Amino acid sequence: MTTNQNRTEYLVEASALSKRYDKKSGNALNQLTLNIPRGRIIGLLGPNGSGKTTFIKLMNGLLTPTSGSVLIGGCTPGIQTKKMISYLPERTYLQSGLKVLEMVDFFGDFYDDFSREKAEHMLADLGINPAAKLKTLSKGTREKVQLILVMSRNADLYILDEPIAGVDPAARDYILKTIISNYNENATILLSTHLISDIENLLDDVIFIKNGQLILQSSVEEIREKHQKSLDAYFREVFAC
Amino acid sequence: MLSKLIKYEWKGTYKVLMLINAFTVFITVLCMIILGSPVYRVMDNESALVWGMLLFLLYYATLIGVSMAVTIYCGIRFYKSMYTDEGYLMHTLPVTKNQLILSRLIVHSIDMFITEVLIYLSVALLLGPVCKIIGDRDPDFTMETLMYESASEMGISIPAFASVIMITLVIATPCAILLVYGAISLGQTFQKHKVMGSLLCYVGLYCVVQTVSSFAMFPQMITYIGATKDSLNVSFDFRNYFFGVLGSSTFILLVFAVICYIISYHMMQKKLNLD
Numbered sequence: 001m002t003t004n005q006n007r008t009e010y011l012v013e014a015s016a017l018s019k020r021y022d023k024k025s026g027n028a029l030n031q032l033t034l035n036i037p038r039g040r041i042i043g044l045l046g047p048n049g050s051g052k053t054t055f056i057k058l059m060n061g062l063l064t065p066t067s068g069s070v071l072i073g074g075c076t077p078g079i080q081t082k083k084m085i086s087y088l089p090e091r092t093y094l095q096s097g098l099k100v101l102e103m104v105d106f107f108g109d110f111y112d113d114f115s116r117e118k119a120e121h122m123l124a125d126l127g128i129n130p131a132a133k134l135k136t137l138s139k140g141t142r143e144k145v146q147l148i149l150v151m152s153r154n155a156d157l158y159i160l161d162e163p164i165a166g167v168d169p170a171a172r173d174y175i176l177k178t179i180i181s182n183y184n185e186n187a188t189i190l191l192s193t194h195l196i197s198d199i200e201n202l203l204d205d206v207i208f209i210k211n212g213q214l215i216l217q218s219s220v221e222e223i224r225e226k227h228q229k230s231l232d233a234y235f236r237e238v239f240a241c
Numbered sequence: 242m243l244s245k246l247i248k249y250e251w252k253g254t255y256k257v258l259m260l261i262n263a264f265t266v267f268i269t270v271l272c273m274i275i276l277g278s279p280v281y282r283v284m285d286n287e288s289a290l291v292w293g294m295l296l297f298l299l300y301y302a303t304l305i306g307v308s309m310a311v312t313i314y315c316g317i318r319f320y321k322s323m324y325t326d327e328g329y330l331m332h333t334l335p336v337t338k339n340q341l342i343l344s345r346l347i348v349h350s351i352d353m354f355i356t357e358v359l360i361y362l363s364v365a366l367l368l369g370p371v372c373k374i375i376g377d378r379d380p381d382f383t384m385e386t387l388m389y390e391s392a393s394e395m396g397i398s399i400p401a402f403a404s405v406i407m408i409t410l411v412i413a414t415p416c417a418i419l420l421v422y423g424a425i426s427l428g429q430t431f432q433k434h435k436v437m438g439s440l441l442c443y444v445g446l447y448c449v450v451q452t453v454s455s456f457a458m459f460p461q462m463i464t465y466i467g468a469t470k471d472s473l474n475v476s477f478d479f480r481n482y483f484f485g486v487l488g489s490s491t492f493i494l495l496v497f498a499v500i501c502y503i504i505s506y507h508m509m510q511k512k513l514n515l516d
Contacts, residue, residue: 021514022432057515060332060333061332061333061513062328062329062332062333062513062515063513063514063515064511064512064513079335079336079337080335082333082334082335083335085333087329087333089326089329091326091329092326093326093327093328093329093330094327094330095253095322095327095330097253098252098253102252106249109245109248109249110242110245110334110335110336111335
């Protein structure tokens with residue numbers, strides 16, 4: 001595993017990756033081929049139904065590809081890749097019957113790279129009571145707890161699916177600050193969101209996906225220079241209805 | 242990792258389990274109080290029979306309810322943690338699918354086993370007061386005679402019979418849980434209404450198991466019918482018949498449980514599709 005990791009140039013390698021959910025529907029992902037390097041903050045952008053979440057689920061082993069392959073650090077999704085990925089899904093996956101602190105213990109028990117101190121520090125910063133039961137918290141606060149848990153890991157790849165969609169603008173700033181200040185420079189953050197203007201300044205690169213296919217993979221700087229537009233404006237132009 | 246998964250699953254289930262099992266304790270205590278009360282003792286035979294029947298129905302319904310509630314709760318826990326939003330957490334943990342299934346199977350089997358043992362204890366506790374009430378009305382009747390007659394009829398002592406039942410429970414309990422897991426996993430193949438699909442799969446699986454078990458029991462049944470038809474035939478061995486029926490049905494259940502385990506594993510490993 002370590003040998004593989006050292007050998008591979010890219011952190012994520014997707015090759016002709018396709019996913020079809022059932023025979024009636026078309027491909028959610030269609031021969032997607034892309035590589036994701038280490039040490040970058042990357043925006044995974046595309047309109048609804050473009051295949052972003054399907055791609056994310058495939059990387060996390062939550063779906064199996066219909067054809068093609070995806071490798072994380074040279075490995076197919078499995079126990080080893082799950083140790084490398086810290087994943088924030090678009091929905092609340094916490095067990096509502098547990099307390100915040102019990103979820104901290106849970107993450108500490110299962111992930112060797114989890115920092116309890118970091119988590120407790122962030123909980124205190126956001127004024128979240130660690131003794132509170134998750135079911136007593138608002139949806140936004142639960143999302144914050146989830147993000148704190150995910151960002152308290154020292155992972156190789158952070159995959160954040162809509163991390164700021166459910167929280168208020170004030171908390172958004174803190175969350176974005178948390179994201180950039182809580183990962184090591186060799187790690188990669190893959191951010192999927194529709195709130196492009198909010199994250200634009202964070203991103204190094206972007207990946208545009210449409211109809212399950214790669215439209216563009218480029219650095220944000222290149223887009224700005226080449227098209228003389230902000231990322232948000234360029235996204236609107238590319239995906240105009 | 243398996244022990245950690247077991248720890249968290251146990252933490253997640255034990256409170257509800259205690260609450261459900263409290264009904265068994267409650268109904269047992271209630272029955273003991275009523276059956277031991279002086280009012281019941283002085284009742285005439287007819288009234289005692291009517292109230293006894295009503296109490297028995299309430300007791301029986303409660304025990305059935307408790308047993309079903311624990312099974313349903315274990316099924317819901319499995320479904321929620323594997324195939325709903327919580328699945329996003331469980332399936333991204335650095336653990337194998339076998340560990341995920343086994344952790345739930347072990348905890349839910351213990352949950353079920355505790356419930357079953359409590360039910361047996363409840364029956365054993367009530368046996369005394371019931372025998373006493375019957376004994377008060379029929380001087381020839383005692384608990385000892387009941388035990389002795391039952392044992393000689395079955396050809397097996399009561400402790401040996403209880404041990405066999407306990408061993409069967411230890412084998413059958415995880416098998417029954419695996420049938421539920423298998424049905425839930427099969428239900429995930431439905432495009433829509435996956436819960437309804439799981440229920441239908443469970444009913445289907447249950448019917449298939451019962452049908453196959455009935456066919457397997459057929460030779461024993463034929464022997465039994467043949468033996469009991471002729472009342473003078475004293476060579477009929479009830480013990481062999483009993484063990485034959487119990488053994489074959491447990492074996493069939495075991496086979497289906499293995500199939501259900503494979504189905505659950507396959508669904509999680511190859512066909513996982515969280516909405």
